[in-house]
Amino acid sequence: MNRTEFMDLLRYYFRRVSPSELAEILSDYEAHFEEGKKAGLSEEEICRELGSPKAVYEMYLHEGMIHEQEETQAPGRAEQLAGQAEKLAGQAGRLAGQTLDRAQKAWSESGAPRLPGVLGSASDLLMKLLFCACYAAGFLLFVLTLFAVYFFSGILFPGLSWITLGFFTGFGVFASLALLFTGMEIRKAYLSRRTPPTSGTQEPHGGEPDEADEEEAEEEPEAPQKPEILPDDGDKPAAPVLLIPAAAGRK
Amino acid sequence: MNVQLKKGVMEIVVLSMLRRKEYYGYELVTDISKYIEMSEGTIYPLLNRFRKDGLVETYLAESHNGPPRKYYRITATGREEYEESVREWIQFTKAVKKLLEEGGTPNESN
Structure with a gap:
């Protein structure tokens, strides 16, 4: 998985979250990728360390941090x-x-x-x-x-x-x-x-x-x-x- | 190590680290993963929850190369929460240790 795929998957899992919340969540991971790149890691390595986007989403749910809108x-x-x-x-x-x-x-x-x-x-x-x-x-x-x-x-x-x-x-x-x-x-x-x-x-x-x-x-x-x-x-x-x-x- | 077990521990670990130093996200996450194997991505939800609950606060600081970094700083509430969690943790591990020694291995207890 590369950076784009990781971010796209996050966007998919957080699709019911309001745009402003989504932007805030995504910014943490964008910053993480930037820092990782500076530290000399490849996008694939950073993705492996980050774990699955689904786990991230579940953690946010678990922490009660996201408010999902009705998808309809x-x-x-x-x-x-x-x-x-x-x-x-x-x-x-x-x-x-x-x-x-x-x-x-x-x-x-x-x-x-x-x-x-x-x-x-x-x-x-x-x-x-x-x-x-x-x-x-x-x-x-x-x-x-x-x-x-x-x-x-x-x-x-x-x-x-x-x-x-x-x-x-x-x-x-x-x-x-x-x-x-x-x-x-x-x-x-x-x-x-x-x-x-x-x-x-x-x-x-x-x-x-x-x-x-x-x-x-x-x-x-x-x-x-x-x-x-x-x-x-x-x-x-x-x-x-x-x-x-x-x-x-x-x- | 069991994922559920780690989730509980992570809270106390993050607070403990922030008690000593102000970290930016990537630094904190990679420092923890030097000791504990985990999905680095799952630290951010925790940090965001801490911020919402007022245990930590964030600020932006320039970095010498690249865009400004978001730093996390523990608050007074966060320190109290940490002390409390540590007390609970010590109590809990003591109890578990006792159970493992006395009840967990019946062959050796006699």
Whole structure:
């Protein structure tokens, strides 16, 4: 066992302890590792001397030194948020954005680093909703502008000046492009969240949406949902690299 | 040596060491493990409990290399607690010794 493993195990055993208590407990062992390193011991030797993280946890319990919170609290909130997010799915990106803010707040308040699974999937879902909404809105605005220009100029107001038309078209096109680009940025962030930073093979996915058009926007919702699908549009060797961290993340 | 037995003894050992000198965590832990084989990690919960109960207090002091160290210093309450524990310990070991000599080895007692 090395230092990281030891500390991670401690974090696991003390997962129901409040973040401030946890930080205090962990600091003793961080300091111990530092001193041991200065004394010329390897991380493995220090771990052996320290004994098992479980024994540490049991000793804290035995001494009546830790106050555990109910484990259900934080995940319950996350599930609520995820449920809310699903209800909001039909509504505009503004509402989804607010919920995302709340999810992030809950994330930081509940000492969230210990609960990456549930809260992570909630924010994943929200990000996915956001970029889908942006793509859809951008595409819709683009089509609407074209339609409107066609009707205004040809049928409704045959005498409309070309300057007015030009402004109108310009506005519509640029607004829809802005929406599309926003969607791409969110999608990029979403993919980088799901992809462990270590695997370089995933880089192409981030740059891919450059050619995003309406067809891709419609296909997108399913693609990032299951990690198994992602390797299909990458090259073959990427598959195991992606799958292993994804599976580990779920645990 | 039995783990449960050690847990009880450790309390008195830690207080006894702090009575003579102010230690930082790593120093205290490694000093004890020179004499008694144990999981070093389990000393910290004990120290934290002592601090909560007011038997020891902590302060930070600069170290010549690296970040400041957390030192433990015994309080007056801690000294009283130590005296009390030592009295109990001596009484207890006397009783155990007596039992082992008189009742523990029936073949030799006759």
